[in-house]
Amino acid sequence: MEKKLKKFLQNATRVAPKISKKGELFELRNGLVSQYPQTRKDAIKKTIQQMTLGKDVSSLFPDILKNIAASDVEQKKLVYLYVMNYAETHPELCILAVNTFVSDAQDSNPLIRCMAIRTMSMIRVDKILEYVEIPLRKTLQDDNPYVRKTAVICVAKLFALNKELCQELGVLEDLVFALEDSNPMVVANAIAALSDIYSADSSVVPLPKLIQQHVSQFLLALNECTEWARIIILGALAEYTAKDSIEAGEIIDRVTPHLQHANAAVVLASIKVVIKNIPKIQTNVDSPIFSKISSGLVSLMSTPPEMQYVALRNIRIILEKYPQLLSRELRIFYVKFNDPLYVKLEKIDTLVRLVDPSNLKQCTLLLAELKEYALEFEPEFVSRAILALSQLGVKYSDVKFIRKVLDIIVELCNTRDSFQDDCLISMCNLLRHAGHEEDEMITQVCSLAQVWSSVESLLQTDYAKCNYVWLLGQFPAKFSNIEQKLQVFIDSFTQEESLTQMSLLITVVRLHASLSGSVLQNLLNLATTGTDEVDVRDMAIMYWRCLSLEDSNDDLINELCNSSLPEVATTLDTFSPELLETLLAELSLLSSIYYRPVATMTKFNMGSNNGLKNKQLDELQFLARDEILKNMNEDNLLDFDDDSNSATNTAVTNSSVLGDLNDLFDFTPVQPQPVEDSMQNLSLKPKTESSTTKSSNTKDLLDLF
Numbered sequence: 208m209e210k211k212l213k214k215f216l217q218n219a220t221r222v223a224p225k226i227s228k229k230g231e232l233f234e235l236r237n238g239l240v241s242q243y244p245q246t247r248k249d250a251i252k253k254t255i256q257q258m259t260l261g262k263d264v265s266s267l268f269p270d271i272l273k274n275i276a277a278s279d280v281e282q283k284k285l286v287y288l289y290v291m292n293y294a295e296t297h298p299e300l301c302i303l304a305v306n307t308f309v310s311d312a313q314d315s316n317p318l319i320r321c322m323a324i325r326t327m328s329m330i331r332v333d334k335i336l337e338y339v340e341i342p343l344r345k346t347l348q349d350d351n352p353y354v355r356k357t358a359v360i361c362v363a364k365l366f367a368l369n370k371e372l373c374q375e376l377g378v379l380e381d382l383v384f385a386l387e388d389s390n391p392m393v394v395a396n397a398i399a400a401l402s403d404i405y406s407a408d409s410s411v412v413p414l415p416k417l418i419q420q421h422v423s424q425f426l427l428a429l430n431e432c433t434e435w436a437r438i439i440i441l442g443a444l445a446e447y448t449a450k451d452s453i454e455a456g457e458i459i460d461r462v463t464p465h466l467q468h469a470n471a472a473v474v475l476a477s478i479k480v481v482i483k484n485i486p487k488i489q490t491n492v493d494s495p496i497f498s499k500i501s502s503g504l505v506s507l508m509s510t511p512p513e514m515q516y517v518a519l520r521n522i523r524i525i526l527e528k529y530p531q532l533l534s535r536e537l538r539i540f541y542v543k544f545n546d547p548l549y550v551k552l553e554k555i556d557t558l559v560r561l562v563d564p565s566n567l568k569q570c571t572l573l574l575a576e577l578k579e580y581a582l583e584f585e586p587e588f589v590s591r592a593i594l595a596l597s598q599l600g601v602k603y604s605d606v607k608f609i610r611k612v613l614d615i616i617v618e619l620c621n622t623r624d625s626f627q628d629d630c631l632i633s634m635c636n637l638l639r640h641a642g643h644e645e646d647e648m649i650t651q652v653c654s655l656a657q658v659w660s661s662v663e664s665l666l667q668t669d670y671a672k673c674n675y676v677w678l679l680g681q682f683p684a685k686f687s688n689i690e691q692k693l694q695v696f697i698d699s700f701t702q703e704e705s706l707t708q709m710s711l712l713i714t715v716v717r718l719h720a721s722l723s724g725s726v727l728q729n730l731l732n733l734a735t736t737g738t739d740e741v742d743v744r745d746m747a748i749m750y751w752r753c754l755s756l757e758d759s760n761d762d763l764i765n766e767l768c769n770s771s772l773p774e775v776a777t778t779l780d781t782f783s784p785e786l787l788e789t790l791l792a793e794l795s796l797l798s799s800i801y802y803r804p805v806a807t808m809t810k811f812n813m814g815s816n817n818g819l820k821n822k823q824l825d826e827l828q829f830l831a832r833d834e835i836l837k838n839m840n841e842d843n844l845l846d847f848d849d850d851s852n853s854a855t856n857t858a859v860t861n862s863s864v865l866g867d868l869n870d871l872f873d874f875t876p877v878q879p880q881p882v883e884d885s886m887q888n889l890s891l892k893p894k895t896e897s898s899t900t901k902s903s904n905t906k907d908l909l910d911l912f
Contacts, residue, residue, distance in 0.1 A: 232266065239270035247274055251285045258292055265293055268300045275307050280318065283311075287322045294329040301330045305338050312342035317351035324354070328361035331368055339365065340376050347381045352390035359385050359393060363400035370408065379404070379412060386421050391428035395436030398425075398443045418447050426461045434470045441465070441476035445483050445792065455487035459496060466503035471514045474503050475521055475795035482525070482791055492531045500525075501532055505539050512547045519553035521799050524790045526560045527782055534563040541576060548585060555580065555591050559598045560779065570603045574612065581619050590629045593619060597633035598778050601640045609641050613648055617655060628671035631656070635674040639775040653678060653685035663695050669704035672696070676707060680714030681771070683721070690722050697726065700733045705740045712743065716750050717768045727754075 235257075238250030251274060257264050275286045294301045311323035324346045327339055343365070346358035362382045366373040373379060382404075385397035405414040418425075425440045432440070441462070449455035458480065465477040478500055490496060504525070507518035525532060533540075540558050542551045555577070562573050577599065580592035593616065600612035613634060620630035634652045641648060656678055659665055666672050676696060683689050696703065696711050703711070712734055719727040734747030753767060782790065782802070789804045798805045 232264065235264070236267060236270055239267060239274065244277070244279070247277075248279065248282050248285075251282060251289070255285055255289060258289065265297050265300060268293065268297075268303065272304055272307070275304065275311075280316065283319060284322065287326055291326050291329055294326065294331070298331050301326075305330075309338055309342055312346065317349070317354050320346060320349065320351075321354050321357045324361055325357050328364040336365070336369055336372055343376075343378060344381070347378065347385070352388070352393055355385065355388065356390065356393045356396040359397045359400050363403045366404050366411075367407065370411070374411070383412065383417060386417060387424065391432035391440075392436050394424065394428050395432055395439040399439045402439075402443070415446065418443050422447055422458075426458065429461060429465070434468070434473055437465065437468075437473050438470075438476050441473070441480050445476070445479045449484055449487050452488045455484035458484050459488070463496070463499050466499050467506065471507050471510050471518060472795060474507060475518070478503060478521075478525070479792070479794040482528070482794070492529060497529070497532060501536060504533065505536050508539050512550050515546075515550050516553060517795075517800060519550070519557055520802075521794050522557055523553075523560065524782075524787070524794065524799060524802075526557070527787055528791060530560070531563070533561045534566075534569075537562060537569060537573065542580060548588060551585075551588050552591050555588075555595045559595050559602065562599065562602070564602050564604065567603075567605075567608070570599060570608065573599060574608075574615070578615055581615075581623070586625070589623070589626060593626060593629040593633055594778075597636045600637050601775060601778050604640070606641060606645065609637055610645075610648060613637055613651065617651060620655060627659070628666055628668045631666070631671050632674050635677065636775060636778050639772060640778075649682055650685060653682050657686055662692070663699060669706045672703065673706040673710040676710040676714050680710075680717045683718055689718070690726065693718075693722070693726070697730055697733070700730065701737045705743060708734065708738060708740060708743045709746060712746055712750065716754075720768070 235250050235254050238246050238253070241247050241250070251271065254264050254267055254271065271286055271289050274282060275290075277283055277286075290301060290304055305327075308323045308327045311319050312327070314320050314323070324342055327342060343358060343361060346354050347362070349355050349358065359382055362373065362378050365378070382397055382400055385393055386401075388394050388397070401412055401414055401417065404412055422444070425444060429437060429440055444458065444462070449458060462477050462480045465473055466481075468474055468477070481496065481500060485496065504518065504522055508515055510518065522533070537558065540554050540561070542554050546554070558573060558576075563569055574596070577592050577596050581589055581596065583589055583592070596612050596616055600609045603609075616630050616633050616637075620627060620634075623630075634655075638645075638649060638652060656662075656675060662675060663672075666675060676693075679686055679689055679692060686692065693711070693715060696707065697715075700708060700711065712730065715722065715727055715730050731747050731751050734743055735751070738744060750767070753763060756763075786802075786804070790799055790802065793799055793805055796805060798808065801808075
């Protein structure tokens, strides 16, 4: 009997006609006004489907709006989804549904109240804001926390749309009061809303003072909220400076359990709070706090590649402050064969930075690992591995180890084609660091560069050519035909880049005594008249004046010719102290990816639609009417029926829609009413006798509003 009953119900529910899968607008419009509820719901779903595919279905707005008062919550959610989408692109159309939003904001279902206030806050039209006050005040003090957490976010949206009105309504006081809410999600949303408001205008709300007054509430709510809410609360705690070491220790104790969270964003936000409070307490790198930070960072390396990249960029900042933090976790950062290229490059940079320069065994293991990387096939990856070899040699700073690194680079230079640029740069960096006493290393590098033919075409980058010319000037005794080698670069001086030009100028001045007299004269002429580089031109003028002084002595000439660069202490990029402290305070933000403070990034104006600002209500009505009729006319262009009927059908349709729009635009002041009454009758305006003489389509719209 049950099987027969189920089969009967299945057959009975599908008596309504189905909507075509093609989703043409005229089929959707017919389905939206169908007498069958299931057909209308299917038409709404098809409309949402077309909308997500990028098709403009704004001409169906009046027909969609008729279905907003259905008792089916799923259908109402679909209609609200449609309205919210066109609140961004067609805000003038959303003024049609304002009365419905106000009515739904008093519904007994908290989900419907939440959807109503959220959608109202997305209508970025100034003239509609007078309808927002009553629903927003009620939802801010709603009994349901789900509604309250949505309402506090709507305050920030209202502030972005009209700051003066938001202050006049007094909802900012309610927003501040929400920080003491018993629900952690409401507290998190209130912090997020206040942060947005504070970033827009710091004089409106005293956010630092509010955070200081509610630190204890934030710490208590941290364990009871969702991941997103934890990130918001941790961000607020990162802005707070503890009063003393006791308070800093308490904050660290409450936050450290979240270092093992599954969400990488929570881990990074927790690390930011801990690092902010570490200077307040007396501790060293061997303390348990740093071991917990280390384990939290290591856990991020088991996340997807995109998250690993973000973690590695943040680790780069942290290692600058605490170089010994991850020195025991070298193997965790080894490159895997299936890592994307951008992760491989960041891992190589991280490996060189976290290796302990006092640990020979660790440096030797990394040296072997980098050698394997340099034998791979990806050009950018191989180039970065070769440079990392020289960085490792300079960091360990032992002559025997540097010789071992140099042997590997020379071997790579002889076996790997098209990597001479990187090998030459790496070898010159090692020579600058090891000094000029290591004649064996100097001979090894210069003998390799001596046999190169057509150096100007072999070396591609400006930095590599600059290093080659530096070698010629620094160790001229190791090269033969040095004037001929320099003349090749002088002939192409105007085509070279600035680094090569400056290096060539320094080298020729240094060796001018052993070169032909015309070489220096020609180069100074080219440097002063044939280049647009200010630095090159200024340096050439300075050399020219020094060499042409009548009373210049040999000491000045010798100082110019025999000067040498200071020994290179490190080849790793570093941040300035001010930038480092700023980036540490902005961990897990976008600035930690670009290594640029948030203050230097461009802020886009997220204000209201300038085209609709200061428009009168009647102007908005005409805009909405014209938009819908224009879309309907465009839809009719796809109708390939008989031309004789096309004009008639268009006129009838436009006339019907105009009648519907005239009823929709009947805005009357909204009076608050009990929830029971609003459930029984969704109409916010009294019906007049003239409405009974209109078409049935118009009557449906009047019943809705």
